[in-house]
Amino acid sequence: MADPEAPARPAEMSTRYDAASVEPRWAEEWIGRGWFHAEVPDDPSDAYCIVIPPPNVTGRLHIGHALGRSIEDILIRRARMRGLAALWVPGMDHAGIATQVVVERELQKDGIDRRELGRDAFVERVWAWKEQYGGEIIGQLERMGCSLDWDRERFTMDEGLVRAVRVAFVRWYERGLIYRGERLINWCPTDQTGLSDSEVEHEEVDGELVTFRYPLSDGSGSVEVATTRLETVLGDTGIAVHPSDDRYRDVVGRTVRHPFDGRDLPIVADEAVDPTFGTGAVKVTPAHDVIDFEIAQRTGLPPRNILDAEARVNANAAEEFFGLGRYDARQAVREALEKLGLLVREERPYRHAVAHCYRCHSEIEPWMSGLQWFVAVDGLKEPATKAAEDGSITFWPARWTKAYVSWLEGLRDWNISRQLWWGHRIPAWYCPDGHVTVAIEDPDACATCGSTEIQQDPDVLDTWFSSQLWPFSTLGWPDDTEDLRAFYPNAALVTGYEILYLWVARMIMSGISLAGDIPFRDVVIHGLIRDAHGRKMSKSLGNVIDPVEMIDRYGADAMRFSIVRLATGGQQDIPLSVDSIEGGRNFANKIWNAARLVLQTFPGGEPSLPPVDRLSAPQHWLLARHQRCVADVNGALDRFDFASAAQALYRFFWSEFCDWSLEMEKERLRSEDAREREDSANVLAWVLERTLRLLHPVMPFVTEEIWQRFGIGETIVRAPWPEAGEHEDHAALGAGAEAAWPFVEEFVSSVRRVRSQYRISPRAILPVVFLEGPAERPAYEATRGWFSAEVMRLAGVPAPASEPPGPQAKGFVRILIGGETALVFVGDLIDLDVERERVEGQLRTAREKVRVVSAKLGNQGFLSKAPAEVVASEKLKAEQLEREAVSLQEQLDELG
RNA sequence: GGGCGCUUAGCUCAGCUGGAAGAGCGUCGCCCUUACAAGGCGAAGGCCGGGGGUUCGAGUCCCUCAGCGCCCACCA
Numbered sequence: 001m002a003d004p005e006a007p008a009r010p011a012e013m014s015t016r017y018d019a020a021s022v023e024p025r026w027a028e029e030w031i032g033r034g035w036f037h038a039e040v041p042d043d044p045s046d047a048y049c050i051v052i053p054p055p056n057v058t059g060r061l062h063i064g065h066a067l068g069r070s071i072e073d074i075l076i077r078r079a080r081m082r083g084l085a086a087l088w089v090p091g092m093d094h095a096g097i098a099t100q101v102v103v104e105r106e107l108q109k110d111g112i113d114r115r116e117l118g119r120d121a122f123v124e125r126v127w128a129w130k131e132q133y134g135g136e137i138i139g140q141l142e143r144m145g146c147s148l149d150w151d152r153e154r155f156t157m158d159e160g161l162v163r164a165v166r167v168a169f170v171r172w173y174e175r176g177l178i179y180r181g182e183r184l185i186n187w188c189p190t191d192q193t194g195l196s197d198s199e200v201e202h203e204e205v206d207g208e209l210v211t212f213r214y215p216l217s218d219g220s221g222s223v224e225v226a227t228t229r230l231e232t233v234l235g236d237t238g239i240a241v242h243p244s245d246d247r248y249r250d251v252v253g254r255t256v257r258h259p260f261d262g263r264d265l266p267i268v269a270d271e272a273v274d275p276t277f278g279t280g281a282v283k284v285t286p287a288h289d290v291i292d293f294e295i296a297q298r299t300g301l302p303p304r305n306i307l308d309a310e311a312r313v314n315a316n317a318a319e320e321f322f323g324l325g326r327y328d329a330r331q332a333v334r335e336a337l338e339k340l341g342l343l344v345r346e347e348r349p350y351r352h353a354v355a356h357c358y359r360c361h362s363e364i365e366p367w368m369s370g371l372q373w374f375v376a377v378d379g380l381k382e383p384a385t386k387a388a389e390d391g392s393i394t395f396w397p398a399r400w401t402k403a404y405v406s407w408l409e410g411l412r413d414w415n416i417s418r419q420l421w422w423g424h425r426i427p428a429w430y431c432p433d434g435h436v437t438v439a440i441e442d443p444d445a446c447a448t449c450g451s452t453e454i455q456q457d458p459d460v461l462d463t464w465f466s467s468q469l470w471p472f473s474t475l476g477w478p479d480d481t482e483d484l485r486a487f488y489p490n491a492a493l494v495t496g497y498e499i500l501y502l503w504v505a506r507m508i509m510s511g512i513s514l515a516g517d518i519p520f521r522d523v524v525i526h527g528l529i530r531d532a533h534g535r536k537m538s539k540s541l542g543n544v545i546d547p548v549e550m551i552d553r554y555g556a557d558a559m560r561f562s563i564v565r566l567a568t569g570g571q572q573d574i575p576l577s578v579d580s581i582e583g584g585r586n587f588a589n590k591i592w593n594a595a596r597l598v599l600q601t602f603p604g605g606e607p608s609l610p611p612v613d614r615l616s617a618p619q620h621w622l623l624a625r626h627q628r629c630v631a632d633v634n635g636a637l638d639r640f641d642f643a644s645a646a647q648a649l650y651r652f653f654w655s656e657f658c659d660w661s662l663e664m665e666k667e668r669l670r671s672e673d674a675r676e677r678e679d680s681a682n683v684l685a686w687v688l689e690r691t692l693r694l695l696h697p698v699m700p701f702v703t704e705e706i707w708q709r710f711g712i713g714e715t716i717v718r719a720p721w722p723e724a725g726e727h728e729d730h731a732a733l734g735a736g737a738e739a740a741w742p743f744v745e746e747f748v749s750s751v752r753r754v755r756s757q758y759r760i761s762p763r764a765i766l767p768v769v770f771l772e773g774p775a776e777r778p779a780y781e782a783t784r785g786w787f788s789a790e791v792m793r794l795a796g797v798p799a800p801a802s803e804p805p806g807p808q809a810k811g812f813v814r815i816l817i818g819g820e821t822a823l824v825f826v827g828d829l830i831d832l833d834v835e836r837e838r839v840e841g842q843l844r845t846a847r848e849k850v851r852v853v854s855a856k857l858g859n860q861g862f863l864s865k866a867p868a869e870v871v872a873s874e875k876l877k878a879e880q881l882e883r884e885a886v887s888l889q890e891q892l893d894e895l896g
Numbered sequence: 897g898g899g900c901g902c903u904u905a906g907c908u909c910a911g912c913u914g915g916a917a918g919a920g921c922g923u924c925g926c927c928c929u930u931a932c933a934a935g936g937c938g939a940a941g942g943c944c945g946g947g948g949g950u951u952c953g954a955g956u957c958c959c960u961c962a963g964c965g966c967c968c969a970c971c972a
Contacts, residue, residue, distance in 0.1 A: 402900080
């Protein structure tokens with residue numbers, strides 16, 4: 001036994017499971033004993049690896065993490081129990097902008113500006129902050145029970161990963177996949193950095209669409225154009241129209257005069273112009289609009305950059321606007337145009353999509369910020385597309401394949417330069433002559449001219465550049481390590497759809513390109529957690545569920561179970577409420593108490609099933625249901641359908657094991673007969689122990705805590721996983737018991753219903769008699785074995801009498817069970833009015849059903865076209881229903 | 897503008913390859929029966945969004961309309 005102190009036996013087990021005292025103990029113990037450490041397997045096919053999506057160092061565990069990590073832990077724990085070398089790699093992401101902003105804010109509290117501090121000192125502060133405050137989430141993951149291999153923890157800026165990033169950069173550079181160029185980028189004026197297309201979010205905004213006139217330079221007329229960003233007028237360098245637009249045929253090649261600075265702007269023709277939109281003529285601002293930039297490239301219009309890094313008008317614009325912020329400039333331009341009488345019309349509000357920064361939500365400014373580094377994606381996207389199309393990588397749910405493929409299709413080159421201080425410095429150096437040296441190790445001199453006056457590019461790489469290497473950089477790439485050989489490709493990747501493009505697609509591209517293989521075989525995409533009514537969780541709505549608080553209140557097991565139970569297959573959103581977590585807590589408590597009951601009689605040790613001929617029908621049934629549960633759970637997990645797995649476990653444990661089996665077995669469990677007692681305890685313990693193992697990946701703590709009491713191994717963490725198909729013999733014998741079950745269940749429920757109806761105490765014994773029906777009594781005969789003391793106990797009846805009462809007998813209620821009739825004696829309590837009403841109701845529904853089935857059977861098309869077995873079962877159904885109706889009618893007649 | 901998803905009980909959702917509508921929570925009764933009141937038993941509650949089609953048969957397949965949500969996107 002692992003625990004130095006023997007675990008408490010049932011007598012000392014409290015009636016309430018106390019997660020708060022159990023869970024932290026095991027969280028520590030598991031790690032302390034190294035049970036999460038994965039050895040490199042001899043056979044690579046025994047490896048099973050998942051890398052954690054590295055949380056930001058600034059991060060705290062939120063409910064989305066809780067979901068993703070729960071799923072990963074389920075996969076990893078099952079793999080580990082299956083005897084695989086299950087490696088779950090932990091780590092964190094340096095999260096460039098996010099972290100820089102946090103530390104900047106901290107410094108500002110002390111009145112320090114990062115620019116005063118200087119780059120090196122600032123970066124030092126960030127590291128210090130990271131050591132002190134970063135990684136709070138790590139402790140929270142432990143508390144959640146995540147079975148991460150902490151011996152292999154990585155950080156996207158640790159020594160090894162810095163090298164991986166540099167090697168990746170250099171290799172791609174050498175292969176021409178990374179280049180330096182000047183073009184329009186997405187600029188965030190608040191964060192003061194460029195962003196990739198993926199870091200930009202389009203949001204609908206109520207803006208304005210202003211149409212105004214550009215007078216032709218020769219004074220012969222004017223051209224009308226429209227814009228949503230009037231300030232860009234300051235940077236206009238031309239007008240464009242569609243080449244085949246007859247309206248403008250005459251003006252192409254002529255010029256218009258800029259109203260503020262008198263420049264002559266050429267009118268050009270370009271295919272990109274949509275002649276059906278607006279006036280069909282468009283002003284061209286190459287330095288501030290992506291399409292315009294491209295038009296300018298084709299037509300030779302010059303770019304004119306009129307904004308500085310903070311989106312204020314710079315000296316390139318007409319003097320009167322200098323220094324205005326972009327929104328003030330917009331207004332100023334409008335007024336100036338109005339004064340000149342050039343304004344034609346204003347549409348306001350004009351709803352259109354505007355790009356926003358994904359971090360700070362400022363409006364993005366398309367801007368020319370000088371030379372930037374780009375990843376050319378053309379060589380990367382084809383193999384990445386193929387991997388998804390040929391099934392090397394499978395997306396769950398499959399519909400994401402299409403989204404992924406079409407995203408790749410439209411993918412443009414990736415801007416990886418970030419004008420930040422915190423991150424991987426771009427490994428490129430420039431000499432005064434403008435030569436570029438790209439190197440893994442810091443060079444001393446220019447590779448072209450030998451100049452020692454070299455300066456490293458001041459920019460850092462996009463955070464996602466290092467994240468994309470995560471599945472292999474964490475395993476030692478670019479070195480040919482044992483870990484890399486064994487654990488790459490990873491088995492699966494689990495993530496929400498929000499970073500499918502930002503991260504997943506890039507891992508696939510870089511994995512294939514740099515590590516020589518796909519990074520993982522399965523991509524498991526889960527939904528986003530919402531509040532109970534499907535609304536986004538947000539502080540302003542006050543509907544945020546804090547997983548740390550939930551763990552403190554209800555336990556990690558409870559939270560894991562309830563989240564996973566809701567995470568259904570193809571769902572886009574997962575509505576979560578505190579109530580459902582409470583439900584998870586209740587389930588943990590149920591498991592605990594069921595175990596108490598079993599362990600009261602079962603002495604511990606390895607449970608062993610009695611020989612089959614000693615098993616009762618209810619016991620056969622339990623074993624069959626258990627086998628079914630094992631198969632269901634495995635089937636669901638194979639499909640990454642965690643909700644179904646949780647559902648199957650819940651149903652089996654609570655409804656079948658507890659509500660039916662335990663209640664039935666109580667009789668035997670307390671039998672005078674020692675062997676009967678032991679048999680019963682063994683069957684229950686056997687099922688319980690295996691079910692604990694089956695539950696363990698979802699609810700690791702409570703299952704470990706109970707499993708220890710069997711005293712059959714060090715830890716359930718490394719106990720064998722129950723596979724479908726084991727114990728086929730029991731399953732086969734149980735099949736008959738399963739078939740008979742509905743009859744038994746219906747019998748018990750029917751008697752209970754009568755009892756409830758007549759408010760008869762659960763303890764009062766109700767005599768029951770089965771009536772000879774017109775037909776044979778297949779159901780009852782087949783289930784004779786069931787009507788032993790334990791089943792009758794559930795119904796609260798003595799063994800059924802064989803002699804039917806005479807027709808004159810009073811005080812009985814008829815119940816119908818699968819076409820059989822039984823009489824339940826309630827004596828003086830009988831209320832004829834109540835009975836008549838009840839029977840009439842039943843008769844109505846029975847007749848309605850008879851009508852439906854008869855119609856079906858009277859249909860020639862059905863008889864001739866439906867499969868024979870369907871027809872046969874419909875006939876059977878009809879007979880049964882008719883018998884039921886007859887019996888009900890008789891009963892009604894007797895009631896008068 | 898393109899693509900995807902959703903619409904089933906009061907709420908949140910399951911319903912696989914078409915053959916008598918399910919779960920959890922909530923509600924209403926009755927029970928503190930020595931595993932569990934964080935529990936047990938019972939009950940009520942559904943034109944399966946509208947319309948059309950395929951079929952012997954449609955919650956399930958096809959078309960269409962409506963509403964809600966999401967993703968992508970260079971219509972000024």
